[in-house]
Amino acid sequence: MNIENEKPVKSIEQLEKEAQSLLDPKVDDGLIKARWVEMFNRLIAFKKETGSHLIPNKFITDDGAKLGGWFRYQRQAKETAQMPDVYEYLMEREFGENWDDVSARGAARKNSTSRASWNQYVKALQDYKEEFGDVNVSARTLYQDLKLGNWLVRQRRFSERLSDEQIEILAEIGITIERK
Template sequence: MVEYKNQHGNTIVPQRYDEDPKLGIWVSKQRCLYKTDKLNPNRVDLLKSIDFEWNGAGKGIDNEKWMNMFQKLVEYKEQHKNTLVPQRYDEDPKLGRWVIRQRNYYRVDKLLPNRYALLKSIDFTGDTRGKVDYEKWTSMFQRLVEYKKEHKNTKVPQQYDEDPKLGMWVHTQRSNYQKDKLLPKRLVLLNSIDFT
């Protein structure tokens, strides 16, 4: 249990824990014994000494489903190095929808504390609106940098057949600048390449 906590930053071991099934069953048993007042006091003290989570991550079948989805998210992170699962994730549509629900619970502060702790333990991005927007903006900025290398200017036509998205994006940046809605960091970046 101590090794699990050192590795995961919490004591919320799923009841069906594939890496160590005996540990999952043992943890569940300790919680049951504690709830029925049958857990030896020195064992209670030992478990409290590592901030043992007495309630797990929720109850019953719902908790089991949640933990299964959480494990899928952990696997996704190991593969992709982030928790930004697309809402329409073709490889596992349920995971995409589940992640969106967790983000919604996060935004309205309705995520159970132990589930919040589990998600935080894997650096879950709760509110991606700013991050996704920043990544899209940065990607378009890189396309503009490439355009400038090729054309020696940043005067991308609004209707640019080779890259219509870039044409619209450049138009939006100019419009945001004129309306004084361009974020200062973005303005600095655009000025750094002599944006017109």
């Protein structure tokens, strides 16, 4: 084992100090770090909205940020030991020690990631109603680059999977869903 090539181990205090500096908006550490902090904050917001930080690989925020791809890259960077210690520390501090656990993604995907997609479709449905004055969406309706009609058919077909809250949200928009 070649000890010269190993990274020195940093103390929690050192990592916390680096983290505070990194997250301090007054400190300009360059574009790459600023971009990382921006995406990290977007991931925190995603977690607050959905209840989980586990995000679909292709998830794109409303303003076009490729958050899913960024998160996938963070997991790969950790896996290949290319992630800076302070980034790894912040991810663990915010999302827990197993933040990069891919096996947990499958279990959580049913809740967090589909919930995020569900919210995107609901927003599109609200926009559709605002634009056209109704929610008469055919099964083939494509709206805002989403297969809105297909999604609505699936909501009706698999209504037993919807929570009472989801059924209520759809009812407020004008969609009647009857449980099977």
